[in-house]
Amino acid sequence: MNFELTEERRMLQDTLRRFLSDRYDTATRNRILESDEGFSPEIWEGLAELGVIGALFAEDQGGFGGAGFDISVVFEELGRAGVVEPMLDTAILGGGLLAALGDEAQRALVEEVIGGGLHLALAHYEPGSRYDLSRVRATATPEGGEIVLNGAKAVVVNAEAAGQLIVSARESGAADDPGGISLFLVPAGANGLSLRGYPMISGGRAAEVTLDEVRLPASARLGTAGEGFEPLRTAIARANVALAAETLGAMETATELTREYLLTRQQFGRPIGTFQALQHRFADMLIELEQARSAVINAAGNLEKSPDFRDMQISSARNLIGRVGRLIAEESIQMHGGIAMTQEYELAHFAKRITMADHRFGDTDWHLERFLELSAA
Structure with missing residues (x-):
């Protein structure tokens, strides 16, 4: 590579x-x-x-x-x-x-x-689905040459700004089956589509989406009926690489802000960055940051491989990014002191982004379990 x-x-x-x-x-x-x-x-x-x-x-x-x-x-x-x-x-x-x-x-x-x-938004995850990609309870029912959608979607990021929503719904199978999931292109403002929007703690907006007898022409379906799971899996894999890289960038800035603060803030007549205990803690941050960078490179380089191998490498990267992100967010805040928690200071936003990234598309523990499952297959 x-x-x-x-x-x-x-x-x-x-x-x-x-x-x-x-x-x-x-x-x-x-x-x-x-x-x-x-x-x-x-x-x-x-x-x-x-x-x-x-x-x-x-x-x-x-x-x-x-x-x-x-x-x-x-x-x-x-x-x-x-x-x-x-x-x-x-x-x-x-x-x-x-x-x-x-x-x-x-x-x-x-x-x-x-x-x-x-703008677009993916309305896939549902209340109670957690991170399970195949758990879809929203339904798509053929009726008189149309498709009727019913169900609810949770935390649909960018839904309010989207001109079109891509909505997953089940045409066949049980609630957890990978088969039977279809994807539909739903225009904003469609009858029966309602949004309840709110700001997210890490920035941007999301919405709870309700589908109540949303009627679509059959041409609104994306791809083949009932075969939406694998395309979703690929899209989420790409999104995981993007999120891991974005978190890496945020960690780089948090680390740089911490370095600048350690060289600027003075105590006992000298910069606090000259204190050995803080030097050791900052050195640990730098080492972990380089490990995170290697993990992102590995995930990006394997994105075109077979699905199971690709997802194993991505889960490995997301697990590492989650653990390193927590370390860097916590250490950056602690070494800054109270100033790091104020919205007017740059670090507060980056710490939130790093922390909340671990709760999208699977957290640290979920990706560890997935890695073990895929590596044993």
Whole structure:
């Protein structure tokens, strides 16, 4: 596996870093977090114009990247800057499924996504489903040439801003069966579709989604009836790589903020960073950070492998990222003292992002169990 970035990826990394350093600071982020949208349309438009969204799609999908290292490069920079714009939900989850499964008319929407004109959201997880991808109780029933959706979806990130929701529903099988799950493209404002939105602690917005006799034409189905599980599994695998890289970027910033503070804050007439106990703790943070970086590289490099092997490597990475993230978040806060908990200080946001990342698509313990299960198969 070649760990060196290609020239194109280095250019993308440098361009994105400069763009965000000029436009994203604590005051700007706090204004975005307090807004009704939960993201900045101006920043989103700028990211689209830079080609950042296009870097997450393959050439035959209208983009110019789409590989594991394209995803990791983009999301590490987004995490480093603490960006709250819904790139993962619109491009990786929604856009990825649309590009992989859509017919000609549906795939035309991918161009709108890449251009920044269309937001998407994946409505899959349900109350009580926890992290189990196959646990779907929402139903899709054929009726008079239409499909009728009923059910409820929980914590649907970016649902309020989405022009289209990709909704999973069961056409056959028991509630936990991988088979029988289908995916449907549901326009925002469809009759019977209701949202209850709220802000998330780590930034952005989500919603509880209710489907009450939502009627769709049969053409709204994405892909083959009852065969949505494997495409979902692939999309979530890509999302896990993105989330791991984003968390790595956030940990890098938290570590750098801590280094600056240790060299600036003085006690007994000298910087506290000269105290041996704090030096040892900071050295541990740096060592763990490099292990996390290796885990992200491994996950990104194996994204195109067979599903079981791919998912085993991704669960290994997510488990490590979760453990290292907790260490870095806690150590950064403790070495900063009370200032680290204030919203006006940069570290507070990054600590929240790092902590909450461990609760999406499977926490540390869940990924450990999954790794053991897949490695024993």
